[in-house]
Amino acid sequence: MSHDTTVAHRHVQITNSLGLHLRPADKFVKLALRYRSEIRVHYNGNQFNGKSILDLITVAAECGTRLELEACGPDAVEAVDALSDLVSAQFYENENGDTIQSHPNTEPGR
Amino acid sequence: MPPPGTSISTPDPTPMATPMHVLRGIAVSPGIAIGPIVVLDTRGIRLPPRNITAEAVERELQRLDEGLEVAGREAAEAEREARTRLGPQYADILAAHARMIGDITLRADARTRVEQEQVSAEHAIIEVLEAHATRMERLNDSYLAARAADVRDIEARILGQLIGQRPKSFQDELPAPALVLAQDLSPSEAAGLDPNRVLGFATEAGGPASHTAIVAAALEIPAVVGLGKFLDIARQCRMAVIDGDEGLVILDPDLPTQARYRAAAAERSARFRVLSQQANLPAVTLDSTQVHLWGNIEFTAEIDACVNLGAEGVGLFRTEFLFLNAKPPPSEDQQFQAYAAVIRALRGRPIVIRTLDLGADKLGPYRVSAYIESNPCLGLRSLRLSLRDPGLFRPQLRAILRASTLGDVRILFPLVSTLAELREARAIVRDVAAELVAEGQAVRENLPVGIMVEVPAAALMADHLAKEVDFFSIGTNDLIQYTLAVDRTNETVAELYSAADPSVLRLIAMVVEAARVHGIEVTVCGKMGGEPLYTMLLLGLGLRQLSMPPHQLPEVRRVIRGVRIETARAVAAEALRLETAQAVTALLESALRQALPDTPDTPEPAASAMR
Structure with a gap:
């Protein structure tokens, strides 16, 4: 669609104790939807649509899992930056899955 | 002797009569509930025919979009209500539901089915979401099995909109306040629990982190989950005890058990009131x-x-x-x-x-x-x-x-x-x-x-420290750990860990004395x-x-x-x-x-x- 298309990749590791469960997946999708790029999550040889929560929850990545994020579009680099920040901040939840702080950098391309 | 006024009909109290069933599950919300039971069955929904005519496609697409939109608004409303009533943890789950209803692939896949296969909006939704739910269940992972329940929950919400019938709450059908026994409660059912009508609940599925557990604890409804298959037995029973402290469900309890629990429950509520x-x-x-x-x-x-x-x-x-x-x-x-x-x-x-x-x-x-x-x-x-x-x-x-x-x-x-x-x-x-x-x-x-006094050295030097601080706060957890050189999370030595150890008491006494002499406050x-x-x-x-x-x-x-x-x-x-x-x-x-x-x-x- 865009003539200014880039592709960005980033490896991330899930480090929150409950893994990529429902609420982190929701936060991920919410953030992914802010970008125009297509977002894909690669795991175990499968790819998942990073803007679809129905797709993303079936990743069921446990704590310690490594995933590859891929974005394709005009803001691909910003998108993978922001999403990998979210993952490494453990989706802002504690070990019981409670949100411990609101997401501080909701602006794309912080 | 049963206490006077006990009107619940019970089996013959001789020891060999109908044996009561004691089931052990996971205690997720404390308290004791005693009463008649209601076993929930999954409800069916009446659906329109699957196939539609080519002329109806446009109308179905419009119905589909409207249904998704209204269901999404309804879920967002449920989220807002849950946020004030139940807290952020549960509200976040309902927020994820709202996002599922608005999922771009759900809408796209359902539209494709309506357009290309000429199926009604209801069936398009069912087919797309059931495919998701079944895929999750097939992966044989307890987390995903629970997510399948989330998918079915939003499915029911969207279908309710499309069919124009509000999903009826099981609570509306309860004749009197009762214990609710179910395979599981859907997240929206759990969010709508009314403590005035549901005295306690017990489910076959679920764990300490399940939706139902979170809601039960927030609403202070006694609950036990993860009981395994028991509904077939429960259907033949009339009453039960749910012991949310010990994680027990007792079906058709005998009279002495009932009396014991009634006494405990009465005492508990009296204590709480007082x-x-x-x-x-x-x-x-x-x-x-x-x-x-x-x-x-x-x-x-x-x-x-x-x-x-x-x-x-x-x-x-x-x-x-x-x-x-x-x-x-x-x-x-x-x-x-x-x-x-x-x-x-x-x-x-x-x-x-x-x-x-x-x-x-x-x-x-x-x-x-x-x-x-x-x-x-x-x-x-x-x-x-x-x-x-x-x-x-x-x-x-x-x-x-x-x-x-x-x-x-x-x-x-x-x-x-x-x-x-x-x-x-x-x-x-x-x-x-x-x-x-x-x-x-x-x-x-x-x-x-x-300062926190939680290192034995600080307790021993409290008289000097007291001259240079405004108050002491005794952190007993670390003080015990460091005094007795024992990690209380290490079960092989945990029995040594005790706040009652005389060594700990002596240190506390020293700290309090030092604070008294120097006129500063001391807190535990x-x-x-x-x-x-x-x-x-x-x-x-x-x-x-x-x-x-x-x-x-x-x-x-x-x-x-x-x-x-x-x-x-x-x-x-x-x-x-x-x-x-x-x-x-x-x-x-x-x-x-x-x-x-x-x-x-x-x-x-x-x-x-x-x-």
């Missing part, structure tokens, strides 16, 4: 000694509980949560916002803010050195880490000092081991305060500064401070300030109001003369029983039937 009425009564002993009760908290949301349960203020505000999940560390401004929110919420009540109490191992992303500690408990942690890393410590102190103008703030240093550490920390506070003043920032003069803020068993002992040792998790305030207040200070002193004096933790515990148990004979024992739930 204790909550006492929340505003002063915490004074029978002979008029005033005790000050405080709350230990980590989040602003806990302040309501503190205030409602009669805490004078916050005796321990932990700041670790700000750091644990943050990379980079929270900025001074982020910390200021967090502290300011808590202080404002307290409306002038005092708050003791403890500086960072974390091990270097917990601060991976910005640890000071890459050195791997073989013994983190004895390593670079807590105040030691703060002193080593000004980039961590100074912004926190600046944030606390700036926020201190908003209320009655006191500052607390954890894990002080030596006077040199205390002096260094105080010097940094002075320096930071001067810096803020130079910048033209408002700072409160003479902010009280205290460890776990020991909130356990009613130790209340008399602590009062007898001379403590007048106790800080604890808010929910422990009522029981501790009850003990305080039921004892005389002279009795407490005698108990403490005797405890200090004893030789072992076991002897001290026995003394305290007997003293508590004598002073307050109505102290509850856990009911013995049908022990013989279980084993």
Whole structure:
């Protein structure tokens, strides 16, 4: 669609104790939807649509899992930056899955 | 003999008659519920025919979009309601539901089916979502199986919209308040639970982190989950006991069991009534000694509980949560916002803010050195880490000092081991305060500064430390661990860990004495401070300030109001003369029983039937 298309990749590791469960997946999708790029999550040889929560929850990545994020579009680099920040901040939840702080950098391309 | 007025029909009470069934599950919400049972069956939905004509496609697409939109709004509404009624944890789940309903692939896939296969909107939704749910279930993973329940939940919500029939709540069909037994409750069913109609519930599925567990605990409905298959048996039963303390469900309990549980339930509710009425009564002993009760908290949301349960203020505000999940560390401004929110919420009540109490191992992303500690408990942690890393410590102190103008703030240093550490920390506070003043920032003069006494060295040096601080706060958890050299999470040695150990009591006595001599305040803020068993002992040792998790305030207040200070002193004096933790515990148990004979024992739930 865009003539200014880039592709960005980033490896991330899930480090929150409950893994990529429902609420982190929701936060991920919410953030992914802010970008125009297509977002894909690669795991175990499968790819998942990073803007679809129905797709993303079936990743069921446990704590310690490594995933590859891929974005394709005009803001691909910003998108993978922001999403990998979210993952490494453990989706802002504690070990019981409670949100411990609101997401501080909701602006794309912080 | 059944108590008079027992009208529930029960099986013949002879021992060999219908045996009661005792099932063990996971206790997720405490309390006891007794009553008639209702077994929930999954409800069917009447659907229109699957196929539509080519001319109807446009109309179906429009219905599909409208159905999704209204269902999404409804889920968002449920989320908002849950946020005030049940708290953020549950509301987040419903937020995820709203996002599923708005999922771009759901809409696209469903539209494709309507357009290309000419199926009705209802069937398009069912086919797309069932494919998701079945795929999740086939992966044979308990987490995904639970997500399949979320998918079916939103499926029901969307279909309800499309068909124009509101999903009826099972509660509307309950003839009278009852125990609800089900395979599982859907997240929206759980969110709509009404404690006036559902006395308790038990499910075959679920674990401590399941949606139903979260809601039950929030609404204080006794609940047991994860019972495994039992509904077939339950359908033939008339009544049950749900014991949310022990995780038991007893189907058709025999008369003695019923009587025991009725007595326990009556006592429990009477206690709760009395204790909550006492929340505003002063915490004074029978002979008029005033005790000050405080709350230990980590989040602003806990302040309501503190205030409602009669805490004078916050005796321990932990700041670790700000750091644990943050990379980079929270900025001074982020910390200021967090502290300011808590202080404002307290409306002038005092708050003791403890500086960072974390091990270097917990601060991976910005640890000071890459050195791997073989013994983190004895390593670079807590105040030691703060002193080593000004980039961590100074912004926190600046944030606390700036926020201190908003209320009655006191500052607390954890894990002080030596006077040199205390002096260094105080010097940094002075320096930071001067810096803020130079910048033209408002700072409160003479902010009280205290230390946690949780290292035996600090307890032994308390007489000197007391000259240089405004207050002591005894952190019993670490004090016990370091005094007895035992890690309480290590089950092979955990039995050595006891707050009743005479060595610990001697150290506490030293600290209280040092505080008395130098005229400073001393609080107990460890776990020991909130356990009613130790209340008399602590009062007898001379403590007048106790800080604890808010929910422990009522029981501790009850003990305080039921004892005389002279009795407490005698108990403490005797405890200090004893030789072992076991002897001290026995003394305290007997003293508590004598002073307050109505102290509850856990009911013995049908022990013989279980084993």
